[in-house]
Amino acid sequence: MNQETPAEVKQACEQFRATFSRLSDEIGKVLVGQREVIHGVLTALFAGGNVLLEGVPGLGKTLLVRTLSETLRLPFSRIQFTPDLMPADVIGTNIVMEDPQTGQRRFEFQRGPIFAQVVLADEINRATPKTQSALLEAMQEHRVTVSGRTYVLDEPFIVLATQNPIEQEGTYPLPEAQLDRFIFKIVVGYAQLDELMTILDRTTGTHTPTVEPVLDGPAILKARELIRGVVVAPHVKEYASRLVLATHPEGRYAAGGATGPTNRYIRCGASPRAAQALILGAKVMALTDGRYHVANKDIQQIAPMALRHRILLNFEAEADRVDTDKLVRQILELTPTEPMGVGLPPARV
Secondary structure (H helix, E strand, O other), X not given: OOOOOHHHHHHHHHHHHHHHHHHHHHHHOOOOOOHHHHHHHHHHHXXXXXXXXXXXXXXXXXXXXHHHHHXXXXXXEEEXXXXXXXXXXXXXXXXXXXXXXXXXXXXXXXXXXXXXXXXXXXOHHXXXXXXXXXXXXXHHHOEEEEOOEEEEOOOOOEEEEEEOOOOOOOOOOOOHHHHOOEEEEEEOOOOOHHHHHHHHHHHHOOOOOOOOOOEEHHHHHHHHHHHHOOEOOHHHHHHHHHHHHOOOOOOOOOOOHHHOHHHHHEEEOOOHHHHHHHHHHHHHHHHHOOOOEOOHHHHHHHHHXXXXXXXXXXXXXXXXXXXXXXXXXXXXXXXXXXXXXXXXXXXXX
């Protein structure tokens, strides 16, 4: 953005807003309601992160991801996670191939479904920890290592995983290391009355809505570069940093002090990746709102998605039936927005 004129930057930002709105509208042709969920998924796409979608069955999580893939001109794959799924079923494996002319045998790598660019990990918590760990390198570093050889994944690359929060029998909770690699955790809620009636009209009638492709890979990468150039003032970076530090029990900035909710209910707070998620997500929010700089309200709007899966609760929180969303709201209320002039380092972006 620094090499472009202000007029060119303004035009690029306006084009991004129009593209974001069109993507949202195209997905809305198929997925009724859930505008906040769609907005969150698109925000993660342009921020360059992976998404964890949580909700009871039948709310459209898989439909959302499949519809998103139809609006993007990118290779798509769906991995149905089950207890018998093996890591090789995800990343691929070396198989023995024989040359029909010479009879010589050699190992040849057969790529798995992770080599798509939009990957749906459906019911990710049904696979064993060994299989879940096969995604770690791909999600964080966008590459896969097999038998000592590294294969780089095509960009852009995004993993969208779904899980059911109610049915826990036969599931394996995601480890904290993997949860931290999701930029956002988005909760998919129930439809309202008018939305449910619209769903019935669309799914029980003769007309099946279709979507049109909107973006390709180079356009997404260009939009991500544009977003990286959005201005973040030092006091906003400080606020995002203090918000993350407010989740650390026994820390200097713990929300509410010694007797506050952080020290009372949190066992382990958010990592630096949370600060990165706050800043990157807030940059997208600012652009879609028609601004060229990040405000504190953008950080606050992103906070629930960026923090809810990065906070580990203790036994007292479970006993008092306190969930992470309630804690995030309390932390937002208790963390002042005014700069404290403490010279905190800026959030890494």
